[in-house]
Amino acid sequence: MTDFGELPLRADNRSTPCCVDTARLGQYIGSMTMPTAPLDAALIDRFTAIVGQSNALSQDEAGATYLTEPRDLFPGKSALVLRPGSVDEVSAIVRLASETRTPIVPQGGNTGLVGGQQPRSEGEVLVNLSRLDQIREIDPVGRTITVDAGCVLQRVQEAADEAGLFFPLSLGAQGSCQIGGNLSSNAGGTGVLAYGNSRDLCLGIEAVLPSGEIIHGLRRLKKDNRGYDLRNLLIGAEGTLGIITGAVLKLFPKPKGKEIAFVGLSSVENALKLLSIAEGHAGASLTAFEFLPLIGMRFTLKHTEGARDPMDAEYPWYVLVEISSQRSAEEAGATLEALLTEAFEAGLVEDAAIAQSEAQAANFWRMREEMSWAQKPEGGSIKHDVSVPVASVPEFLRRADEAVLAAIPDARIVAFGHLGDGNVHYNISQPVGADKAAFLARWHEIGAIVHGIVAEMEGSFSAEHGIGVLKAEELRRSKAGPEYEAMRAIKTSLDPFGILNPGKLIQI
């Protein structure tokens, strides 16, 4: 087994954040999967007959849409891309795959960042769920929406809104990611603080098991204690235990008012104390608590057209606080003012601005949303998606900064994200004037340092992006022992031939 620490990095000059030598990556990945025989023509015909000629694409026909992914790290390879139009077609595909031991890779909106949705050999069949895109039912009293897995997240948000309700899952990729993928990767986003991860927003699922059999679990029940929790097992399994084809999602009353403040602070410790005060005042009405560093603000203001600094002066740290009220904008505003007043009196806050208009609120959010992109013009960026206990975020930052700066003295650390969830996007921009390729070549060296500290602090090296191919070996190493063996036993028991998304998440 090739050690993940040796994952080859490529020195290139492309503008994508890609830094992995895809040719060598291919060899590396190859070592993690079972050998896959190419599909023969007769088998391709049998798969094609299930979905019809127009929904069975060759590698050339599928091309960029299905076989490249956002970071261009995991080049897709597949002799056959299928676009089933019904759950029964998905079932028939998997049944045939099971019979013929053909590996299947399920794919939704193809926005995943860890390579989970990409086939890696011509012998793997890609099954794209996009044609399963119906909103099946909205229950306004029970506040649920039942959807096909291929529904784009934004469409679900809009359908909820039209019904006078609210679906809180919110991600950068929401215009193209699909619910099936959101659930399979247990996607996070900015709504987690008040509403939870994707897992917490799902009441029931329908899925095709590795045998091709369908689990009809589209339950709309808030309480149901009938046996093992297969729903939560399939959620977050990245398509390795079954293909999610439909889901019942929770909807929420639409907040009647939202108020947002942009706050300048001298330290992350103070941001954490502000969080406690905000939670004490607002409880579940605290719907966002994001944190940003000064350097990130400077990058955003420099590289984002039309972005304006919400503050009159610079501060070491910033926090974006959002309060939602079920009663009125006034109530949200009163809560926000009350918590800020308490924080000011406690000397925790340097300055604060409350958005006075929708445009201003949008500008506040823009500071947060552009933070990732604004690092690009500054050169190479080594990225991490980690979480630690919320109270440990300051200590994590202190230790990680010290270790990273010891390794790369002029590195520019842009640590930001979901403070209320303990989820830090710990990104490191290259030193000014450094060689980008040489900097990016240290990705794994730096990753090992950062993830080592995360492990010591009982954190996670995969907070919201999943495992896929990118972190499969790290998962195997870090969970070695009974936990990994239990996962492997479950995988083997449900997918004895290892046909579903082989090599992703779990190694059997």
Add this chain to the structure above:
Amino acid sequence: MTDFGELPLRADNRSTPCCVDTARLGQYIGSMTMPTAPLDAALIDRFTAIVGQSNALSQDEAGATYLTEPRDLFPGKSALVLRPGSVDEVSAIVRLASETRTPIVPQGGNTGLVGGQQPRSEGEVLVNLSRLDQIREIDPVGRTITVDAGCVLQRVQEAADEAGLFFPLSLGAQGSCQIGGNLSSNAGGTGVLAYGNSRDLCLGIEAVLPSGEIIHGLRRLKKDNRGYDLRNLLIGAEGTLGIITGAVLKLFPKPKGKEIAFVGLSSVENALKLLSIAEGHAGASLTAFEFLPLIGMRFTLKHTEGARDPMDAEYPWYVLVEISSQRSAEEAGATLEALLTEAFEAGLVEDAAIAQSEAQAANFWRMREEMSWAQKPEGGSIKHDVSVPVASVPEFLRRADEAVLAAIPDARIVAFGHLGDGNVHYNISQPVGADKAAFLARWHEIGAIVHGIVAEMEGSFSAEHGIGVLKAEELRRSKAGPEYEAMRAIKTSLDPFGILNPGKLIQI
């Protein structure tokens, strides 16, 4: 396999709600388990050596404390009761059990209602977790509490309260039930509407697997996407996949104010409309929405000392609405008044009383809490714990009432419970003057009618009490097919010798 429909009923005159002929039940249960050899003296010595003589009890010594349960439906039988004092001792016990293929039954506070915590033959070893009763850590910033599985729920509530925080799980049995059992049965209760089931309140678990190996999963992370969700698989598994020995639980900011109204309504449909209005006004601040029928109110007022009717007149239905505010009692009161005003204006509400004192609030809650006990003096009661989609509760009641009254014309139906969760305690008191034994002998006939309607309405025959022994056969029948087979595959993969709580929940 004996069909569950034939579960023998006993005509007796005991005051417990028991109605099952335990002798014949024993034969029935026996048919569901693997044959168990009695423990030999040498093996008992080996187990005893792990926990020490004083923590290894014989059947006679264990007696009532460990081997009888609340409903007296499932008489316990075990030659050996072990009380381990550490996780390592639990691990050593299970390791020895695995080596010797000895069946193990884990037990917490012994308050379960479906027999999951009772051993059923002298060859089964009972492992009681009560000595693992330490509160390990409270994290006031991250708002978590880390506890041993044997901590009594009420102690956890109190520890949270002392730390200025709030643990919302709340059950009738909270003075004796333990966290390990709460999680193993995914207990519900009155806090589910705003805070979720036990499952939703747990961030991490520590557990001993059937191999005796320990999973160290006491994570305090709000986001962690590293592999399959073993935590949720073990939660609700009723000790059949592992023994939970510790847990990290979520704490919440303590509400600064709570206000409660008792509302009289003409129909359950109107109660449902009131629920929508309440959710619209209060969102997550709506912390209880319980419903009660007139007949249940009459029983409670008649049989509960000191109980007073909160209303001046009688109404067909009642609802108890609780609003919690993070800011003040005034805010909670304003929200409550606003939603009641809207409901009055819409003609949904006949009368409403808002509690003016803690004593009055306690009296309102008492109406709800005594409802189960108040049925006892009225004779035999056939009970169900079902859930349907919230919007379907009125239709369920209409159909179930019609079918039950067709079977037993003068039956007195007392349907009450957690309307906001779609969870109905559909209890049926015997006709006035009827023969109690003859009435109770129809438990399964009536159960089949009620559960049949529940199934047609895509509901659950086990909303919050679990499967245990009582509903294991019904689970097998109702989920027959890929879902049950997937559960069975998981059980077999993790517990190949079937030593953990055999015959409970799943039949292998």
